[in-house]
Amino acid sequence: METKKTFSIKGMHCASCVAVLEGSLKQVEGVVEATVNLATEKATVVYDSTKVTDEKLSSAVSNVGYRALIGEEIRTEDEEKKEKERELRDLRNKVFVSLFLGGLILWGSFPGLIKTAPLFLQNFWVQLLLATPVQFWAGFGFYRATISALKHRTANMDTLVTIGTTVAYIYSAFVTLLPQFVVSIGIEPMPYFDTAAIIIGLILLGRYFEAKAKAGTSEAIKKLIGLQAKTARVVRDGKEIDILISEVIIGDSIRVRPGEKIPVDGIIVEGESSIDESMITGESMPTDKTVGDMVVGATMNKTGSFIFKTTKVGQETMLAQIIKLVQEAQGSKAPIQRLADLVSSYFVPVVLMLAIGTFVVWYDFGSTQALTYAILNMVAVLIIACPCAMGLATPTAIMVGTGKGAEHGILIKDAESLETAHKINTIIFDKTGTLTKGEPSVTNVVAFGGEDKDSILHYAAALEKSSEHPVARAIVAFAASLGKLSSHPLDKAIRDKAQADNIELLNVKGFNVIPGKGLEGEIEVDGNLKKYFFGNRALMTEKHIVFDTYEADIQKLEAEGKTVMILVSETGVLGLIAVADTVKESSKGGIEALERMGIETVMITGDNTRTAMAIAQEIGIKRVLAEVLPDQKEAEVRKIQAEGRVVAMVGDGINDAPALAAADVGIAMGSGTDVAIEAADITLINKDLKSVAAAIVLSKKTMRTIRLNLFWAFGYNIILIPVAMGVLYPFFGILLNPIFASVAMATSSISVVANSLLLKRKKII
Amino acid sequence: MSPDKIVVTMVGLSGMAFVFWFFLMKKEKEVQVSGSVDIVVEGGYSPEVISIAKGKTTKINFIRKDPSGCLEEVVLGDFKIRKTLPLNQKVIIELTPQRSGEFVYSCGMGMYHGKIVVK
Numbered sequence: 001m002e003t004k005k006t007f008s009i010k011g012m013h014c015a016s017c018v019a020v021l022e023g024s025l026k027q028v029e030g031v032v033e034a035t036v037n038l039a040t041e042k043a044t045v046v047y048d049s050t051k052v053t054d055e056k057l058s059s060a061v062s063n064v065g066y067r068a069l070i071g072e073e074i075r076t077e078d079e080e081k082k083e084k085e086r087e088l089r090d091l092r093n094k095v096f097v098s099l100f101l102g103g104l105i106l107w108g109s110f111p112g113l114i115k116t117a118p119l120f121l122q123n124f125w126v127q128l129l130l131a132t133p134v135q136f137w138a139g140f141g142f143y144r145a146t147i148s149a150l151k152h153r154t155a156n157m158d159t160l161v162t163i164g165t166t167v168a169y170i171y172s173a174f175v176t177l178l179p180q181f182v183v184s185i186g187i188e189p190m191p192y193f194d195t196a197a198i199i200i201g202l203i204l205l206g207r208y209f210e211a212k213a214k215a216g217t218s219e220a221i222k223k224l225i226g227l228q229a230k231t232a233r234v235v236r237d238g239k240e241i242d243i244l245i246s247e248v249i250i251g252d253s254i255r256v257r258p259g260e261k262i263p264v265d266g267i268i269v270e271g272e273s274s275i276d277e278s279m280i281t282g283e284s285m286p287t288d289k290t291v292g293d294m295v296v297g298a299t300m301n302k303t304g305s306f307i308f309k310t311t312k313v314g315q316e317t318m319l320a321q322i323i324k325l326v327q328e329a330q331g332s333k334a335p336i337q338r339l340a341d342l343v344s345s346y347f348v349p350v351v352l353m354l355a356i357g358t359f360v361v362w363y364d365f366g367s368t369q370a371l372t373y374a375i376l377n378m379v380a381v382l383i384i385a386c387p388c389a390m391g392l393a394t395p396t397a398i399m400v401g402t403g404k405g406a407e408h409g410i411l412i413k414d415a416e417s418l419e420t421a422h423k424i425n426t427i428i429f430d431k432t433g434t435l436t437k438g439e440p441s442v443t444n445v446v447a448f449g450g451e452d453k454d455s456i457l458h459y460a461a462a463l464e465k466s467s468e469h470p471v472a473r474a475i476v477a478f479a480a481s482l483g484k485l486s487s488h489p490l491d492k493a494i495r496d497k498a499q500a501d502n503i504e505l506l507n508v509k510g511f512n513v514i515p516g517k518g519l520e521g522e523i524e525v526d527g528n529l530k531k532y533f534f535g536n537r538a539l540m541t542e543k544h545i546v547f548d549t550y551e552a553d554i555q556k557l558e559a560e561g562k563t564v565m566i567l568v569s570e571t572g573v574l575g576l577i578a579v580a581d582t583v584k585e586s587s588k589g590g591i592e593a594l595e596r597m598g599i600e601t602v603m604i605t606g607d608n609t610r611t612a613m614a615i616a617q618e619i620g621i622k623r624v625l626a627e628v629l630p631d632q633k634e635a636e637v638r639k640i641q642a643e644g645r646v647v648a649m650v651g652d653g654i655n656d657a658p659a660l661a662a663a664d665v666g667i668a669m670g671s672g673t674d675v676a677i678e679a680a681d682i683t684l685i686n687k688d689l690k691s692v693a694a695a696i697v698l699s700k701k702t703m704r705t706i707r708l709n710l711f712w713a714f715g716y717n718i719i720l721i722p723v724a725m726g727v728l729y730p731f732f733g734i735l736l737n738p739i740f741a742s743v744a745m746a747t748s749s750i751s752v753v754a755n756s757l758l759l760k761r762k763k764i765i
Numbered sequence: 766m767s768p769d770k771i772v773v774t775m776v777g778l779s780g781m782a783f784v785f786w787f788f789l790m791k792k793e794k795e796v797q798v799s800g801s802v803d804i805v806v807e808g809g810y811s812p813e814v815i816s817i818a819k820g821k822t823t824k825i826n827f828i829r830k831d832p833s834g835c836l837e838e839v840v841l842g843d844f845k846i847r848k849t850l851p852l853n854q855k856v857i858i859e860l861t862p863q864r865s866g867e868f869v870y871s872c873g874m875g876m877y878h879g880k881i882v883v884k
Binding site: 146147149352 | 766770778785788807808809810813831834835840842852873874875877878
């Protein structure tokens with residue numbers, strides 16, 4: 001039998017995808033026709049249903065690298081939004097009808113109001129008539145949820161409301177139908193339709209406000225998703241055409257004009273501009289970018305026009321990674337939630353048992369009207385109990401907290417990291433790239449022993465060209481610029497090398513990197529191979545090179561916070577090259593903010609103590625761990641942890657991954673578009689040191705909100721359930737009217753959500 | 766104590782015992798899953814306990830049929846997943862667990878629970 005089926009396909013980006021998919025689908029035995037539409041990302045397949053199954057179609061699609069969504073209805077955000085609005089409208093109507101009808105019943109039955117009410121409202125039959133639609137139409141959702149839950153032998157909020165209001169309703173209906181019988185057993189025939197109807201109305205009202213407030217907790221993620229551009233202007237064959245963002249591929253050239261949103265990530269190849277990246281990094285000042293600079297999708301181009309080559313599209317873009325990270329964090333559970341989870345899994349059955357117990361005690365020991373009191377107090381216990389507030393206390397705060405972090409360029413991996421961050425009392429900063437810009441430049445060249453400055457640079461640069469250390473780049477850059485005006489062939493070679501970033505300067509043989517110490521190699525000078533060493537003190541000591549004579553020069557440069565490297569040949573010390581890295585503008589302020597919070601700051605570096613101390617002093621850090629080799633950083637973190645400190649390690653996330661992982665909280669200063677740094681618990685996209693303090697403030701404020709929520713949610717139930725049971729009655733004559741119980745219940749979960757939403761207004765920077 | 770009070774006390778105590786047995790003593794039936802499983806979300810999760818293989822990808826298809834707001838989100842905290850479940854719509858969650866153990870998931874408010882056993 002021939003069948004036609006249309007289904008969505010995920011992962012398509014270009015016209016060639018269409019051909020590949022159609023070819024693959026047509027190869028399935030029994031498929032008569034297959035058409036794939038790139039714009040709608042849908043496939044329509046005509047096939048023999050006796051031969052072809054959904055699984056076969058699905059695997060034909062997945063075999064060529066895409067994903068078929070067969071049987072999954074894809075609804076647009078608009079449709080979902082409309083459905084949500086419809087649900088809310090429905091809920092609002094039910095609230096209005098139940099409170100209106102409940103109000104009429106209350107008017108006709110409440111002791112203080114009854115005298116002012118028209119006679120017909122005082123009639124029990126009229127009250128029954130008014131209460132019935134509230135009970136079974138407005139309250140239908142409670143019944144449906146209760147029945148489905150009972151099928152699973154579980155109970156929830158709805159179970160409590162259903163039992164509570166049904167007991168009040170049935171008792172009242174009984175009183176209305178058989179008043180003589182009630183009188184005959186010595187009870188005044190008084191119905192409580194108002195209780196049942198008003199409770200339903202108020203609890204639905206609470207749910208209405210709660211649903212509205214809860215939508216606010218996921219606002220941050222919606223905002224992030226909304227940042228995504230819809231189209232991109234691609235330059236193809238010299239023409240500029242607008243295409244859907246899903247059709248952009250890596251390597252496309254994209255034109256961005258002033259005031260336009262940058263669609264995906266890439267590198268500028270033509271033009272320059274000022275770009276507002278605040279939506280991603282939280283940094284308010286626009287950044288000037290030119291050829292070779294990276295641009296991030298969803299950021300806003302301000303003044304200039306430029307063309308960039310795309311490097312990341314779809315799920316690989318920085319925005320997509322941020323969204324994924326925030327979604328994951330919001331889906332994770334904080335350790336503090338465990339208790340609430342445990343309590344809520346036993347809560348409703350325990351409340352049901354307490355309600356039964358309340359009925360029995362009031363019936364057995366109550367004085368007059370024992371049955372009435374037993375029923376009313378049992379209903380009050382069922383209605384006052386609010387497990388929802390406990391369930392909402394932690395996740396709503398985590399959602400708002402992680403969302404707020406993302407707005408400020410602080411990406412938190414999971415709820416546990418957010419929880420641990422508030423306990424941090426020591427922060428270790430990696431120096432290069434974290435406290436400093438990580439872009440060192442040559443500041444001094446000192447030549448000894450008859451060598452001139454240029455030749456020192458040549459030899460050093462020849463050794464450094466094979467190294468990836470940033471100092472090497474600086475030396476090559478400096479050597480090239482020194483030789484800028486020279487016509488000497490070697491200078492020209494250095495210039496070319498610097499431009500191409502990987503040029504042969506001089507022939508180096510036996511090149512060797514001594515980690516954390518320096519370089520060694522043989523350089524051919526005038527046809528002769530000469531051995532050279534280029535590195536720090538430790539290298540000199542290791543190679544038994546005496547450099548005491550130059551110690552004063554070295555110390556002078558180190559005291560200025562410069563890293564000094566010594567160039568040595570077989571004949572002795574040739575000279576020094578001093579390299580300095582600029583301290584970030586935000587470093588001092590960031591450290592000050594942490595000191596004010598009483599957090600100890602520590603700097604860790606491979607530099608010698610004198611250089612490290614000079615930089616630490618400039619920034620305001622008191623404790624310095626200097627001359628630490630890269631593989632020793634993790635051990636240093638553990639040593640401080642052993643002092644009983646809760647340690648955060650701040651680094652670039654690439655070179656210091658083991659130290660980040662070892663710390664209680666690993667904080668990575670994001671570089672490039674790699675925001676999801678595996679070893680980090682918190683990633684700061686904006687590279688601003690003040691964000692470290694902001695992340696801790698955010699954690700403290702989120703935890704304070706969670707604690708307040710939990711205190712309120714637990715305290716509310718622990719105090720009010722016994723009051724509803726009537727424990728205060730023997731001493732003070734206080735009983736809780738079930739209607740007031742429903743007011744308290746409805747407001748308790750709203751207050752928890754509202755308290756979490758207050759986090760949005762808190763200042764963290 | 767009058768006969769009616771004795772009856773009420775007896776019925777009450779039996780009711781409490783019934784509540785304890787009905788809700789807190791239930792035995793969970795584990796359903797072994799390979800490849801994919803449909804979990805109907807209606808007053809809880811059916812099947813409530815599933816067992817899946819470690820290291821293999823399993824598609825868990827949640828289909829919410831219950832309009833109760835409590836169930837509109839599912840949270841698999843151990844896998845860092847929080848998903849909204851639109852009514853009567855299949856929401857697929859793919860899991861490739863790397864460690865074995867029992868992982869409890871719940872609705873957004875932590876009222877309803879299900880369990881994934883990774884073997």
